[in-house]
Amino acid sequence: ATEKLHAYPYKDVPLCWRRLYTDASLVKSLCEIFIALKTEKEKESWKHIVKTLDMALVMTGAPGNDRKKMIFHLIEKVESIIKNIEEEKKEFINVTESLVKRQIDDNERESYFEKRTKLENTNIPAIKFPLSKLSSPSLTTFTSHVNTLNPTPFILTSCISHWPALSTNPWANLDYLLNVTGKERIVPVEIGTKYTDDSWTQKLMNFEEFVEKWVKNPINDEGIAYLAQHDLFAQIPRLKEDIMIPDYCFVDTKQYFISSNRVQYIPPPDVIINAWFGPQGTISPMHTDPYHNLLAQIVGIKYIRLYDPSETLKVYPFEHNDFLGNTSQVFFIIIALLFLLQNKFVDIETPDLERYPLFASANYLECILEPGDMLYIPVSWWHYVRSLTISFSVSFWF
Structure with a gap:
């Protein structure tokens, strides 16, 4: 077998x-x-x-x-x-030794993820072309927007803060996450900076190994590891109890053809849910999805850049490639520039314009996605994603 x-x-x-x-x-x-x-x-x-x-x-x-x-x-x-x-x-471990290690007041105690997020939050790119934001839009408003001729992405706020994953059972608490998922549970992990690299590979490992070796220590000789686009919730149903499928995923959406990148949109029979969990520095190369997407940010922050389907020729998609047909050849090089006036480093996404000259004129929108935010990405919109801290996101395709 x-x-x-x-x-x-x-x-x-x-x-x-x-x-x-x-x-x-x-x-x-x-x-x-x-x-x-x-x-x-x-x-x-x-x-x-x-x-x-x-x-x-x-x-x-x-x-x-x-x-x-x-x-x-x-x-x-x-x-x-x-x-x-x-x-x-x-029972054989010295009780006193155990107490000394945990001699921290509960009110002052911070999870590993929360501490790391605060430490890593310094390198945040400046946003030139921000996405619009809507606070808890009505289903009517959302449906109308999704079914316009050319729907645009935007951030939904105040929609998921009540989820246990963001409140009573915070996924930002490493101990809780390990306990619920089970340290020995096997998960598929991507190894490598991005899936377009020749050295990129996949590996099955237990969840504790992934967290201890890869999430806690993002600087690793073997590269960066990412639990990406995996239906973790079908594998571990207890984790699904901490989130909810947004009502927005059940609105009536129209089937249509996107001529700019020759895509036929047909809604999936059921909402497709995937987990995205990894350390600072994980990258999803610029690509498109076959469905509308609501990306919910649970832990940490991400930088996301989006391009309209009309910009398809300017983003240089891989051609004649079944695996990478929805992926751009343009790779963003991360350059840290010292802004003297602000006295801090800012990460700038700099593409290779000599190799991809048309990309310079491609219009885009961008955002910093924070915990509690939910990003609507219309079908066939190109998007590039980079985690600025340890990050846990959930995508809902509909």
Whole structure:
């Protein structure tokens, strides 16, 4: 089954092989659970069982009657066993030593993410052509805008601040995020500055390794790591309880053809939700999406630049390339310039205009997306995204 999964592009794997891999993973896990219970195996054995089940979710989506439900149930039970093993070991740890490490008043305590965000907030690009902002627009207003002939992007404010992810269960709290996702859960991670690089690759790793090795330490010999465009919420439903699908995603949208980049827009049957989580410096090269997009910013801040579909020729899209057909060849070089009057560094996005001369005349809009903001990106608008701090965003395609 594993061999067959790798014999096809991910989206083209026949259902029969996905089903076989899922069922084989379930049988293997049940056998390992039986052996572990009989022999009182250590934590590592139980962690391996979680990995086996997670691989089925990530690699196949767990098709079949109640297969996903069975996997979620088994993972929950195994994680509780791992937790009990860890708690038993903690009894042997000196209680005083533990208390000393946490001798900080709760009111003054800041999460790792919050501290890092404050430290990193200094290098914010100056905004020349800002996006407009609307505070909690009505569904009627939003629907009317989306269905205009050439809808434009804008920022929605005061729409998601009530989400638990931004309030009672803050994802900016690293301890909470690790606890909910489960340290041993396997996630797909992109390694490399941008997916257009030859050295770019993907790797499966557990969530704790991703956070400890890559998010906390963005300067890494292996490059930058990014948990990008992954349906983390289908894999870990508990995390989905901290967000809500915006009502704006359910408005009636018209099908239409965008002549400037030859795209036919057809709404998806369901809202497509993806997570974007990584350290400072992650980059999504300028590209387009096949659907309307609401990008909700939960943790940290991002710089985003957008170009109208009418500017398509000026952004030099890759041609005759099925994988990169929606991606621009123009790469922004990050240059830190010292603004003496302001006495601080400002990051400037500087493209290679000798190689892409038409790009100099391309009109654009831009913004700094902050926690609690939600950016509407119309279908086929080109957009470039760079995280200025540790960042967690959620995209809703509709």
